[in-house]
Amino acid sequence: MGVATEALKDFKGFHPKKLPDVEPLSPGHRACQGCGEVLALRQVMKALGENVVVASATGCMEIITSPFPQTAWRVPWIHVAFENAAAVISGVESAYKALNRKGKIDQPDVVFLAYGGDGGTADIGLQALSGALERGHNFIYVCLDNEAYMNTGIQRSSATPYGAMTTTSPPGKKSIGQRTWKKNVAHIAAAHGIPYVATASPAYALDLMNKVKKAAMVPGPAYLHIYSPCPTGWRHGTDLAIEVARMAVLTKVFPLYEVIDGKWILSRKVAKPKPVSEYLKLQRRFRHLTEKEIEAIQKRVDEDYDKLLRLCAMSAEPAGDKAAEKE
Template sequence: MAGASEKKILKPLKNFPMEEYINSGHRACQGCAEVLAVRHVLKAIGPDMILAMATGCMEIISSPYPLTSWNVPWIHVAFENAAAVASGVESGLKALRRKGRIPDKEITVLAMGGDGGTTDIGFQALSGMMERGQKVIYVCVDNEAYMNTGIQRSSSTPFGASTTTSPAGKVHPAGQMTWKKDMTAIAAAHGIPYTATACPSFYTDLIKKVQKAKEANGPAYLHILSVCPTGWRIPPEKAIQYGQLAVDTGVFPLYEVENGVWKLSRKAKALKPVTDYFKGQGRYRHLDEKLTAFIQEKVNERWERLLKLCGVELQTEDQA
């Protein structure tokens, strides 16, 4: 036993900074993967940053006045203008640097919003920011509904999910009747230097993508799937596992678009059936076989389209 324990010595982690930029003591629900995603993103960027954050879960849990969890300069703004405020901060820094009022060092400007603050309410500000080509990283932490006000549907809620404003019942047996807005493709269509999807369950991939976004010469958009145990009605300890399943079933594929070139982040192999992902999630409990088959068909279709965009040969059907 002594020999075995001698081998296992705690060595400092490589490529994973130890500093915490979001302090303990925040009031996120148990097992919140959204705050985990934020923790990883901030670690990847480092101390020199200014963060503008739209209203949402992350703002509610981190800054109940007079307390704050943030160890970095942080501005809370309304739902619709996180991207606009970040644009202003970036321009302000440029002007101050030109006048010699601040030291000439790189300061990353980060805007962050939930899926409501990005895909619904903050959409025009974000689109304007990307169109003006300002050097801001926009991070969307997507938990697929308005969770902090009590699980109302957003345009990022996937088809079939039951929320309090799209409940599954006799009239609408599927719950949410529309498909998730493909925000990453919309951002990529603006022709910005860097766009990517990520998930904190694959943290090395996420950190690499954040660092790429930081080095991009212009705006960058990151869409991060963050599992919400409360809203998805899953046990808190399985938050990481469901993130992995969302990626492995093709419901939320990981890819990046760098200067117009699409690239798949995980090797294309046979997808797991979507039922693996739906099983155990309370928001999908009402789905019958017909609806599941319908969703599976759509997921396959989207996956094939993505493979084509990324220039990967279709190999799933022959080998599976």
């Protein structure tokens, strides 16, 4: 039995009618109207509670929660550079461990959280993140993925989806927009062999919060990749963040799954998926795409989802092994 499996054997999830009242990330911040990212971060923090130390990479969530001299944070929080949130939280975790060992503090159950956007995770901060995962620090890393460098002007990142319009991947006669396919950082994290990896969406709040709770219970590093709609950059209505996030799951664009001790588990199987066009048409960043280009995206989405299903099937315990255990 792996360390995550052992830690989660008695796991009890949040009850929809008994969610925590605590708000470590307070209201009154300066997020854009309809921001899906700050909603996701609020759900993360409600799940973690107040016994947490947070390192924030530069990005939207740093800007909107900490305009000097104000702050929306009710827990210890530090703003660090774009690229080193994972490295900084590694140092914080190591310092707490040393101080507890020397008897200078008595805080053995603190949760250590680092978060960044897709730019600070998939691009600029990938090296620091990989190092922290490989070293085995006891921390949670959350990527709040809004699929571009939104804070600095909606520039493309390696997590920007194929065909999307950004200020540095504009569509035109000789360009489709973003010309590369989205980097799958959750798979990269899982390839490190860490105890816990998961994807989540603010449209499925209970699933998201339960995954955060699991990440906090697991010893060692945990990685969560959270889909974070951006009305400003994605060019959708400010009232559509949850609808867009839900449609991403229902079209298989953003599947929800966990990787626990290397075993892939689908959180929500989409039995009757909607066409990708239903997702794309909600966002004006895709309005230039032709039917042929949408067909290519649909083909890629189907292929990636089939690969995920195969990983989950390979992780499932063979029936023969179960029969042997009963004997």
